Amino acid sequence: MPTSTVENYVKQIYLQQQSRAADLLPMGQLAAAMNVVPGTATAMVKTLAESGLVEYEPRGGIRLTEGGARLALHVLRRHRIIEAFLVDVLGLDWSQVHEEAELLEHVVSDKVLDRMDALLNHPQYDPHGDPIPTSQGDIAEQAILPLMSCKSGDQAIVARVSDQDPEFLQYIERHGLVPGTQINVSSLNTLADSVEVRLPKDKTVVLGSNAAAKILVRPHIAG
Ligand SMILES: [Zn+2]
Numbered sequence: 001m002p003t004s005t006v007e008n009y010v011k012q013i014y015l016q017q018q019s020r021a022a023d024l025l026p027m028g029q030l031a032a033a034m035n036v037v038p039g040t041a042t043a044m045v046k047t048l049a050e051s052g053l054v055e056y057e058p059r060g061g062i063r064l065t066e067g068g069a070r071l072a073l074h075v076l077r078r079h080r081i082i083e084a085f086l087v088d089v090l091g092l093d094w095s096q097v098h099e100e101a102e103l104l105e106h107v108v109s110d111k112v113l114d115r116m117d118a119l120l121n122h123p124q125y126d127p128h129g130d131p132i133p134t135s136q137g138d139i140a141e142q143a144i145l146p147l148m149s150c151k152s153g154d155q156a157i158v159a160r161v162s163d164q165d166p167e168f169l170q171y172i173e174r175h176g177l178v179p180g181t182q183i184n185v186s187s188l189n190t191l192a193d194s195v196e197v198r199l200p201k202d203k204t205v206v207l208g209s210n211a212a213a214k215i216l217v218r219p220h221i222a223g
Pocket of ligand 1: 079083097098099101164
């Protein structure tokens with residue numbers, strides 16, 4: 001069984017590659033994401049390459065092999081089902097569950113995970129709006145875009161919050177912007193770098209571009 005360090009690296013390579021157009025992930029970006037010095041990341045990546053989980057080009061960067069991607073999706077599946085379980089069944093606050101899932105994702109058995117999944121009625125998305133890979137390793141591709149790139153008058157549904165920082169998540173929750181919420185972009189002010197959003201019950205909230213960039217939405221056609 002892969003160690004939790006191996007699982008964390010493979011998962012992080014997958015997540016970092018999601019946010020890039022390029023095929024190869026630079027070592028520096030991986031080291032920063034893992035919060036280690038580049039030497040540490042390089043040593044680990046060489047071990048991963050020996051296990052056949054990644055391909056590593058010393059001057060180019062890293063890419064997951066098919067086996068590496070399969071492991072990454074498996075870890076993400078565990079992580080996201082655990083988050084859904086902690087929120088929906090145990091009633092934990094959604095801003096707190098990421099840290100718990102980081103630990104539990106490495107120890108939960110397939111048997112327990114499958115029971116959690118069944119009890120939750122096979123959810124497609126976790127509480128942050130991230131798609132949950134199937135046990136076959138399929139994952140929904142979503143046409144989502146940052147709130148900041150919407151236009152005035154656009155209708156959208158909050159799809160995902162890309163920042164897992166508990167304080168940011170609590171801020172988002174206080175303003176009622178959790179995934180699944182239907183919103184209306186009432187005005188976009190590029191000069192002030194802010195966006196005003198109308199929520200259900202005629203609530204409005206103004207977000208700076210920094211916060212709005214971390215909120216991803218699925219465009220929605222009314223009706
Ligand atoms: Zn999480």
